[in-house]
Amino acid sequence: MAEYWYIAEGFEERLQNYLKDGGESEVDLMFAVPEKDFNTAGKGSSEVKNLLKRLGVDSDILRRIAVASYEAEINVAAHSQGGVMHSEIFDDLIHIRFEDEGPGIEDIEQAMVPGYSTADELVRELGFGAGLGLPNIKKNSDAMHIVSAKGSPTLVEFIIFFA
Ligand SMILES: Nc1ncnc2c1ncn2[C@@H]1O[C@H](COP(=O)(O)OP(=O)(O)O)[C@@H](O)[C@H]1O
Ligand SMILES: [Mg+2]
Numbered sequence: 001m002a003e004y005w006y007i008a009e010g011f012e013e014r015l016q017n018y019l020k021d022g023g024e025s026e027v028d029l030m031f032a033v034p035e036k037d038f039n040t041a042g043k044g045s046s047e048v049k050n051l052l053k054r055l056g057v058d059s060d061i062l063r064r065i066a067v068a069s070y071e072a073e074i075n076v077a078a079h080s081q082g083g084v085m086h087s088e089i090f091d092d093l094i095h096i097r098f099e100d101e102g103p104g105i106e107d108i109e110q111a112m113v114p115g116y117s118t119a120d121e122l123v124r125e126l127g128f129g130a131g132l133g134l135p136n137i138k139k140n141s142d143a144m145h146i147v148s149a150k151g152s153p154t155l156v157e158f159i160i161f162f163a
Pocket of ligand 2: 075
């Protein structure tokens with residue numbers, strides 16, 4: 001299994017503290033993300049966004065969470081055999097995890113390159129496949145983590161702090 005980490009500058013310590021002792025989340029939400037179902041994919045992201053809005057999360061942070069979670073959710077639908085989106089909301093951050101059933105990413109560094117895409121014809125016809133999803137998740141996250149390999153499940157997770 002290959003692993004990729006991105007941690008935004010200045011967030012190393014907060015991230016370490018969270019990973020060491022995350023505690024109990026305030027809200028825990030799970031959504032299924034079926035393969036190639038672009039009516040369902042995006043629902044989890046939009047529900048989480050609506051909930052955070054009601055909780056009064058700052059609009060710029062809300063936008064970053066919405067972009068990152070939508071891209072990751074679409075990726076599970078577009079590139080995997082389906083998976084789940086697991087969102088944990090804490091006082092000061094959101095941690096969203098996407099776990100799918102494979103077929104995995106052969107070269108994560110390459111997948112991170114803007115414009116790189118293996119999207120098939122169907123996915124492209126629906127307007128996805130610009131190769132900007134993973135770079136956009138990185139751009140909008142305070143921390144991003146990918147674990148995958150060819151022929152394996154993929155984990156994509158990110159953390160965004162509220163302030
Ligand atoms: N969950 C996933 N499972 C397998 N491959 C993935 C997954 N997410 C991303 N990828 C791979 O990384 C590439 C880049 O992803 P992304 O930047 O979102 O671009 P796009 O989705 O437009 O192709 C995808 O084309 C695909 O090869
Ligand atoms: Mg994508």
